[in-house]
Amino acid sequence: MRTFLCGFLWLTRAVLIGSLQLKSNLFLSPLAGYTNLPFRLVVREIGGLDLATTDLVNARSLLERNPKALKLIETCPVDRPLAVQLFGSVPEEMRDAAAYLQSIGVASVDINMGCPVRKVCRVGGGSAMMTELDKTAKLVRGMVEAVKIPVTAKMRLGWDDQNLTAPDLARVLEDAGVAAIFVHGRTREQGFGGAVNLAGIAAVVRAVRAIPVIGNGDITTPQAAKMMFDETGCAGVSIGRGALYHPWIFRDTGHFLRTGQMPPEPDFEERVGVVRRHLDLMVGVFGEEHGCRLFRKIGPWHSKRLGPANEFNRRIVKLSSMADFNSILDDYRRWRRQFLDDDGRLMPRYLPAPMEASFMHEPAVAQRTAIPVPKGPVEVW
Ligand SMILES: Cc1cc2nc3c(=O)[nH]c(=O)nc-3n(C[C@H](O)[C@H](O)[C@H](O)COP(=O)(O)O)c2cc1C
Numbered sequence: 001m002r003t004f005l006c007g008f009l010w011l012t013r014a015v016l017i018g019s020l021q022l023k024s025n026l027f028l029s030p031l032a033g034y035t036n037l038p039f040r041l042v043v044r045e046i047g048g049l050d051l052a053t054t055d056l057v058n059a060r061s062l063l064e065r066n067p068k069a070l071k072l073i074e075t076c077p078v079d080r081p082l083a084v085q086l087f088g089s090v091p092e093e094m095r096d097a098a099a100y101l102q103s104i105g106v107a108s109v110d111i112n113m114g115c116p117v118r119k120v121c122r123v124g125g126g127s128a129m130m131t132e133l134d135k136t137a138k139l140v141r142g143m144v145e146a147v148k149i150p151v152t153a154k155m156r157l158g159w160d161d162q163n164l165t166a167p168d169l170a171r172v173l174e175d176a177g178v179a180a181i182f183v184h185g186r187t188r189e190q191g192f193g194g195a196v197n198l199a200g201i202a203a204v205v206r207a208v209r210a211i212p213v214i215g216n217g218d219i220t221t222p223q224a225a226k227m228m229f230d231e232t233g234c235a236g237v238s239i240g241r242g243a244l245y246h247p248w249i250f251r252d253t254g255h256f257l258r259t260g261q262m263p264p265e266p267d268f269e270e271r272v273g274v275v276r277r278h279l280d281l282m283v284g285v286f287g288e289e290h291g292c293r294l295f296r297k298i299g300p301w302h303s304k305r306l307g308p309a310n311e312f313n314r315r316i317v318k319l320s321s322m323a324d325f326n327s328i329l330d331d332y333r334r335w336r337r338q339f340l341d342d343d344g345r346l347m348p349r350y351l352p353a354p355m356e357a358s359f360m361h362e363p364a365v366a367q368r369t370a371i372p373v374p375k376g377p378v379e380v381w
């Protein structure tokens with residue numbers, strides 16, 4: 001295996017996606033409802049990330065300049081390079097939306113490939129599957145020919161274990177001009193349960209000729225990122241929920257891959273500083289009332305690494321203003337003292353359990369340590 005020959009360093013190499021030269025091979029996965037401008041800025045300020053992707057955006061809504069769709073692609077000069085993920089099945093709409101995104105300076109367009117395989121399976125696969133692949137390839141070709149920026153695709157391994165179609169789809173998409181494949185190592189049937197299948201990702205890596213394949217799923221630690229690189233030969237890894245838990249994950253993973261050393265955990269004050277920064281940015285982008293309302297589902301992700309946080313969570317899910325946040329934090333600090341030692345550190349028995357990725361464990365353990373999935377349209381993710 002390449003890693004054993006060359007140490008860790010090859011893992012930190014830059015990635016070329018079409019004409020886009022990236023400084024990092026670590027990517028932020030789209031998380032609808034979370035990967036908006038404030039969160040992307042939080043992660044970028046901490047470091048280690050280059051290409052970030054927006055939440056999925058409906059191509060037609062974008063063409064109609066629907067205000068909600070425009071809000072989803074809101075960006076600013078430091079939020080670069082940025083990929084926008086499009087969702088849609090009408091070739092002309094996908095093509096025109098890609099051209100529009102290029103015209104406003106977006107670095108690349110990602111296509112959500114959540115749906116095609118499902119329809120194929122419903123009609124029995126076989127030749128029907130090839131027809132569907134042809135249709136998908138045509139849609140993609142239309143987009144690729146309409147823009148100079150790279151067009152990428154994000155998919156799962158297939159419908160179920162009997163239909164691991166991602167390698168075939170990836171090959172067809174490469175022929176159609178796609179510049180990179182992002183693959184979540186689970187099937188549609190799995191949803192978010194069970195372990196990520198590294199061998200399945202490796203099969204996609206082997207299926208393409210030259211384009212980078214970016215592995216995804218359950219990476220919550222630098223060690224898990226390294227294992228995904230090692231076991232799949234992927235050119236990069238993409239991290240979603242692991243970044244909600246720990247926005248330092250890109251910086252830490254880059255450091256670990258370069259040096260083999262784990263950087264120190266951020267302390268309580270550093271974590272709280274990031275929570276506050278995230279809320280400030282949410283308020284800046286969405287206004288105080290809406291920003292605070294949206295933050296109600298974000299706060300509990302941040303608090304997962306703070307140790308006991310019931311008191312924080314109970315109130316953050318009702319957050320309504322910045323003043324409210326300050327009082328929640330003051331009260332939480334006071335409540336949290338009972339778990340601290342004389343030096344003000346969390347007593348060992350209250351430390352959060354270490355994060356561990358599903359694919360680093362036996363299935364039973366993987367199930368127990370599964371990352372939560374917020375409510376939402378799981379079938380399109
Ligand atoms: C709340 C949530 C929203 C998601 N939204 C999207 C999305 O908009 N587009 C997409 O392709 N995948 C979406 N996904 C899937 C993630 O991008 C990613 O493939 C999946 O969560 C596995 O990676 P992770 O374990 O690092 O989170 C979403 C997942 C979650 C949990």
